[in-house]
Amino acid sequence: GAVVSQHPSRVICKSGTSVKIECRSLDFQATTMFWYRQFPKQSLMLMATSNEGSKATYEQGVEKDKFLINHASLTLSTLTVTSAHPEDSSFYICSARGAVSQPQHFGDGTRLSIL
Amino acid sequence: DQQVKQNSPSLSVQEGRISILNCDYTNSMFDYFLWYKKYPAEGPTFLISISSIKDKNEDGRFTVFLNKSAKHLSLHIVPSQPGDSAVYFCAATYNQGGKLIFGQGTELSVKP
Numbered sequence: 001g002a003v004v005s006q007h008p009s010r011v012i013c014k015s016g017t018s019v020k021i022e023c024r025s026l027d028f029q030a031t032t033m034f035w036y037r038q039f040p041k042q043s044l045m046l047m048a049t050s051n052e053g054s055k056a057t058y059e060q061g062v063e064k065d066k067f068l069i070n071h072a073s074l075t076l077s078t079l080t081v082t083s084a085h086p087e088d089s090s091f092y093i094c095s096a097r098g099a100v101s102q103p104q105h106f107g108d109g110t111r112l113s114i115l
Numbered sequence: 116d117q118q119v120k121q122n123s124p125s126l127s128v129q130e131g132r133i134s135i136l137n138c139d140y141t142n143s144m145f146d147y148f149l150w151y152k153k154y155p156a157e158g159p160t161f162l163i164s165i166s167s168i169k170d171k172n173e174d175g176r177f178t179v180f181l182n183k184s185a186k187h188l189s190l191h192i193v194p195s196q197p198g199d200s201a202v203y204f205c206a207a208t209y210n211q212g213g214k215l216i217f218g219q220g221t222e223l224s225v226k227p
Contacts, residue, residue, distance in 0.1 A: 004159065033216070042202070043119075043217040044159070059214075093158050103149055104215060106158030 006107025023094030
């Protein structure tokens with residue numbers, strides 16, 4: 001149980017393109033979803049937290065107009081990287097959680113490469 | 116400011132022996148700790164957790180120990196198997212459901 005699906009797994013696109021990443025909880029209702037970013041050889045850094053039907057809460061230093069998050073249902077959240085540039089190239093991972101007492105379950109991540 | 120630290124980037128263990136992965140934290144407000152396992156090109160997989168009201172939690176071959184006075188936790192894997200080879204992340208949170216703060220990870224290699 002507790003499967004989280006993230007799509008696509010890899011994206012390569014030109015600078016200036018907007019990229020949408022989907023995160024779905026397949027077998028449970030995700031009250032809260034989280035978006036992380038990981039640079040090579042570094043830890044996962046939380047970008048934002050989203051609760052279904054509410055606006056996302058962004059971590060300090062994360063541009064909310066750059067990284068648009070939508071959590072329209074209990075099983076789907078999307079992250080849109082708008083007008084992506086090479087410095088946005090990274091590994092993005094989502095996680096989902098049902099009840100507050102439950103651990104977060106992660107998707108397999110999206111490798112974003114901006115040329 | 117790294118609130119959760121895994122000071123060993125890598126660990127190599129012989130199959131059948133014990134693997135001990137360590138994690139230190141600085142924020143005394145943390146009340147819930149988790150260990151995740153990550154294979155390349157995959158997301159982290161939840162392994163085991165522990166609340167700050169406990170000092171030990173066991174699940175099969177995995178045991179997590181918490182020493183609050185030392186702000187230290189460890190993950191023991193006994194016996195270690197080659198399939199355990201992966202990167203292990205410890206994570207901490209407060210108010211249990213809050214955001215996770217991750218360590219940098221330790222790459223475990225279990226040799227046959």
